Amino acid sequence: MTDEIPVWGDAAPSPTEPVEPVDPPEPTEAANAPEPTDPPEAAVAAGDELEWPDTADWGDPVEVLMPPTPEGFRSGYVALIGRPNVGKSSLINALLGERLAPTSPVPQTTRRRLLGIMTEDDFQIVFVDTPGLHQAKLRLSQMMLQDARASLVDADVVLVVVDSAREPGEEDRLAQSYAAAAGAPQLLVLNKIDLVTGGNALPDYRAAHRAECPDLPAVDVSALTGDGLDTLMAALLERLPEGPPFFPADQVSDVMERDVAAELIREAALRRLSEELPHAIAVRVDDWKDRPGGLVYIHAHLYVERESQKGMVIGRGGRMLRSIGALAREGIEHWLGQRVYLELEVRVLKGWRKNPRMLRYLGFQPPSRD
Numbered sequence: 001m002t003d004e005i006p007v008w009g010d011a012a013p014s015p016t017e018p019v020e021p022v023d024p025p026e027p028t029e030a031a032n033a034p035e036p037t038d039p040p041e042a043a044v045a046a047g048d049e050l051e052w053p054d055t056a057d058w059g060d061p062v063e064v065l066m067p068p069t070p071e072g073f074r075s076g077y078v079a080l081i082g083r084p085n086v087g088k089s090s091l092i093n094a095l096l097g098e099r100l101a102p103t104s105p106v107p108q109t110t111r112r113r114l115l116g117i118m119t120e121d122d123f124q125i126v127f128v129d130t131p132g133l134h135q136a137k138l139r140l141s142q143m144m145l146q147d148a149r150a151s152l153v154d155a156d157v158v159l160v161v162v163d164s165a166r167e168p169g170e171e172d173r174l175a176q177s178y179a180a181a182a183g184a185p186q187l188l189v190l191n192k193i194d195l196v197t198g199g200n201a202l203p204d205y206r207a208a209h210r211a212e213c214p215d216l217p218a219v220d221v222s223a224l225t226g227d228g229l230d231t232l233m234a235a236l237l238e239r240l241p242e243g244p245p246f247f248p249a250d251q252v253s254d255v256m257e258r259d260v261a262a263e264l265i266r267e268a269a270l271r272r273l274s275e276e277l278p279h280a281i282a283v284r285v286d287d288w289k290d291r292p293g294g295l296v297y298i299h300a301h302l303y304v305e306r307e308s309q310k311g312m313v314i315g316r317g318g319r320m321l322r323s324i325g326a327l328a329r330e331g332i333e334h335w336l337g338q339r340v341y342l343e344l345e346v347r348v349l350k351g352w353r354k355n356p357r358m359l360r361y362l363g364f365q366p367p368s369r370d
Helices: 088-098 138-151 170-182 204-213 227-239 258-274 309-313 316-336 356-361
Strands: 045-046 049-051 073-083 116-118 123-129 155-164 186-189 218-220 282-291 295-304 340-346
Touching: 073 170, 073 204, 073 282, 088 116, 088 123, 088 227, 116 186, 123 258, 155 170, 170 186, 170 204, 186 204, 186 227, 204 218, 218 227, 258 282, 258 295, 258 309, 258 340, 295 309, 295 316, 309 340
Parallel strands: 073 123, 073 155, 155 186, 186 218, 295 340
Antiparallel strands: 045 049, 116 123, 282 295
16 A cells, blocks of 8 residues: 555745645656566567576676775774754765855754765775754654664764754763764764854853763864864774775765755745744755756755744745745755756645654654654
């Protein structure tokens, strides 16, 4: 039995003219098509059954040649774990020099694991950015927590990231316990040191965080200014095992373009709406077309849970939605290196954070019932 498409709400009205409600899309023939079968040319029909002939010609085997790995080459997965808003995504972006992970002053910006890949002549590091650890009450929160734990399974090094300007709390201790259970080498990364130094410094809790993890080597860094990043990289490479690369040298992420665009649109919404609209917003990119002249056309829906939230996202006269679109387009163009025509709509999808089918439709993997 297949999952039904979630019940849709009304489409957001245009700032200048109303739009009729949009019905759920009808299932396509492709959606109802049977599972793909093996190549029919290699089989012989026998009544209603297929029998495989002994002489089926599948062609010559293909030998996959990997480039030789230099002696002493190091490679591995490095997972970043910590409470929400400690700067894990900003840290990965700073290390890679690429805008791969969404960043926002609002906690829980990252909802999916994102892989960022750094390759040099003598090493390859696959950074795994995880959702922030927090108390999981909604289905969405449970999925995010499960995703964070799963990211530690194959980690060769775990970075426990904390906020130097924030007192240690239960969520920090939860991250520490998950990291310890992974059984991989760990580093305590004291991020945001730019906030606790200088003239208008905030309270400095670095000593308190070190006391919470007395056995972990600690590195002071600032993802914003770049301070300490060289020291962090040196400490990582010391702990990285020798081995061949996992990905081609020119690949910087395993994330699909649509997923990154959706995350950048959501980040723009969080930045523009600030605390007005917490986390009841999701983004799905429905259309992506390459047009002449190097232009990329993107159509996306922003889903909220209530009619009142839809009005907040649209804003008076559509000003808020246009502001979100302008900021998102700027980020997507910077990431793609191409001009982008971005079209956004807002719809109500009531209770999507609690509904497993809706979560799947929006690209999330709901937690198992185990």
